Amino acid sequence: xxxxxxxxxxxxxxxxxxxxxxxxxxxxxxxxxxxxxxxxxxxxxxxxxxxxxxxxxxxxxxxxxxxxxxxxxxxxxxxxxxxxxxxxxxxxxxxxxxxxxxxxxxxxxxxxxxxxxxxxxxxxxxxxxxxxxxxxxxxxxxxxxxxxxxxxxxxxxxxxxxxxxxxxxxxxxxxxxxxxxxxxxxxxxxxxxxxxxxxxxxxxxxxxxxxxxxxxxxxxxxxxxxxxxxxxxxxxxxxxxxxx
Amino acid sequence: xxxxxxxxxxxxxxxxxxxxxxxxxxxxxxxxxxxxxxxxxxxxxxxxxxxxxxxxxxxxxxxxxxxxxxxxxxxxxxxxxxxxxxxxxxxxxxxxxxxxxxxxxxxxxxxxxxxxxxxxxxxxxxxxxxxxxxxxxxxxxxxxxxxxxxxxxxxxxxxxxxxxxxxxxxxxxxxxxxxxxxxxxxxxxxxxxxxxxxxxxxxxxxxxxxxxxxxxxxxxxxxxxxxxxxxxxxxxxxxxxxxxxxxxxxxxxxxxxxxxxxxxxxxxxxxxxxxxxxxxxxxxxxxxxxxxxxxxxxxxxxxxxxxxxxxxxxxxxxxxxx
Ligand SMILES: Nc1ncnc2c1ncn2[C@@H]1O[C@H](COP(=O)(O)OP(=O)(O)OP(=O)(O)O)[C@@H](O)[C@H]1O
Ligand SMILES: [Mg+2]
Numbered sequence: 294x295x296x297x298x299x300x301x302x303x304x305x306x307x308x309x310x311x312x313x314x315x316x317x318x319x320x321x322x323x324x325x326x327x328x329x330x331x332x333x334x335x336x337x338x339x340x341x342x343x344x345x346x347x348x349x350x351x352x353x354x355x356x357x358x359x360x361x362x363x364x365x366x367x368x369x370x371x372x373x374x375x376x377x378x379x380x381x382x383x384x385x386x387x388x389x390x391x392x393x394x395x396x397x398x399x400x401x402x403x404x405x406x407x408x409x410x411x412x413x414x415x416x417x418x419x420x421x422x423x424x425x426x427x428x429x430x431x432x433x434x435x436x437x438x439x440x441x442x443x444x445x446x447x448x449x450x451x452x453x454x455x456x457x458x459x460x461x462x463x464x465x466x467x468x469x470x471x472x473x474x475x476x477x478x479x480x481x482x483x484x485x486x487x488x489x490x491x492x493x494x495x496x497x498x499x500x501x502x503x504x505x506x507x508x509x510x511x512x513x514x515x516x517x518x519x520x521x522x523x524x525x526x527x528x529x530x531x532x533x534x535x536x537x
Numbered sequence: 538x539x540x541x542x543x544x545x546x547x548x549x550x551x552x553x554x555x556x557x558x559x560x561x562x563x564x565x566x567x568x569x570x571x572x573x574x575x576x577x578x579x580x581x582x583x584x585x586x587x588x589x590x591x592x593x594x595x596x597x598x599x600x601x602x603x604x605x606x607x608x609x610x611x612x613x614x615x616x617x618x619x620x621x622x623x624x625x626x627x628x629x630x631x632x633x634x635x636x637x638x639x640x641x642x643x644x645x646x647x648x649x650x651x652x653x654x655x656x657x658x659x660x661x662x663x664x665x666x667x668x669x670x671x672x673x674x675x676x677x678x679x680x681x682x683x684x685x686x687x688x689x690x691x692x693x694x695x696x697x698x699x700x701x702x703x704x705x706x707x708x709x710x711x712x713x714x715x716x717x718x719x720x721x722x723x724x725x726x727x728x729x730x731x732x733x734x735x736x737x738x739x740x741x742x743x744x745x746x747x748x749x750x751x752x753x754x755x756x757x758x759x760x761x762x763x764x765x766x767x768x769x770x771x772x773x774x775x776x777x778x779x780x781x782x783x784x785x786x787x788x789x790x791x792x793x794x795x796x797x798x799x800x801x802x803x804x805x806x807x808x809x810x811x812x813x814x815x816x817x818x819x820x821x822x823x824x825x826x827x828x829x830x831x832x833x834x835x836x837x838x839x840x841x842x843x844x845x846x847x848x849x850x851x852x853x854x855x856x857x858x859x
Pocket of ligand 2: 339340381
């Protein structure tokens, strides 16, 4: 690709006491791309998402969104610059209705909406994820599946230049999975750039343009999905290094 | 405006008008009841402006109330009354701002304890200052302000508190506070500057409490820190707001009316056991009406927002919200 990357992570590290959860990680994401962030359990994927979205402050390294250095900035400022996210353990605003949950995402930053315009846009976004019949339902009463879809609608309401999804497809049954993948593919058609943490191989193969694979906090592969998944080091990491 | 809002507005204006009329038609006792009712309505509603939506339970009410009262005791005779009130509100706002910067990082029980400690700390500081620098711990408040004037001023402040509350609910700040109450992490990642929102709402609420303290101060001709910073007031305000329901603007009022009457009865008939009975009342309320009277009423009279439980929703484990 010749275009300038939208996200550039460079030498990113995060230590928790003695544990180095992310260790000198570097990768780039280009506009319109879907990048899969893979790796065995505990390899530092969620921590990386937390660092990019500002939920955690890096111990070292730089994160650039377009031209802006965002490493260590508070999450609300990063959100206003255009990074939206979902959570590995789904999080909704439980006492508020689905419509209000989406309006919450619309209310801040440049291009924020309020009142009638916000309600209209929120309805459109709920429709986008197939939830408009539940608009007036309190989010806390939704099923797990509906809560994940609501989270996606709320993240889209933030008007992201970059969308971070942490195992958004986890816990879906096969038919729900087909629906979920179709929805993400439709978002890609709209030109939304994404970083996906995923364990579901079907989803990775059909969605990702490129995969960054992590193990023990380090990057061990960065290639197109087939190439990355058949990389010997990746195979060894996933099968477990019993010999180590 | 919906019918429900119109009814609430009419009821509110009616109650305030009735309160404002007591000095003209009522006895001295009626006036003192009106002062109590108005004072606690303003305090509990101001408390709920911040604590209701965010779930940050504050026991610092009396710290700000006392700051207002002490402003009157110290400069009440030297400055015009309007300026005294403005100074009291401003001081309440400033102290809350400074304290909030350090406190609002705390959550849950830590926040509760800190706010309680804050009120005690301010009381001790004032006692220490008065004893060592002012010469005596108590002060006399000789102001030419009648009971009737106190009633009218409190009526005006109560109206202002409700007006601010109504505006807040429609504002982005109000939305932010509700988001914080549900999940502060989500609020942050939606782009909400939660620290600024909490500070502003906490300080606004504190300014109103200080204003109430200043207005009722002339009632006591003698003031000392144990009167102005009596921690029981913080607990009373908390119980009233919880009994009424802190999630709605008119909720605290529903707790204020029965409890002011009850506390009046208890302190008249059982002056020596007042604190114990206060505690029992507290326990009973938390146990019996966890969602407050407003929550109960709206469950039986129909809610403003439709919300049938999801038909097929299995019991969903609630994710921990940091
Ligand atoms: N707040 C924290 N404090 C201490 N250690 C942490 C913290 N968060 C994560 N860790 C540790 O950092 C490592 C990486 O965790 P992380 O959640 O990023 O992994 P992951 O790749 O997302 O795993 P999974 O696939 O299971 O979600 C783990 O060893 C984890 O125990
Ligand atoms: Mg994870």
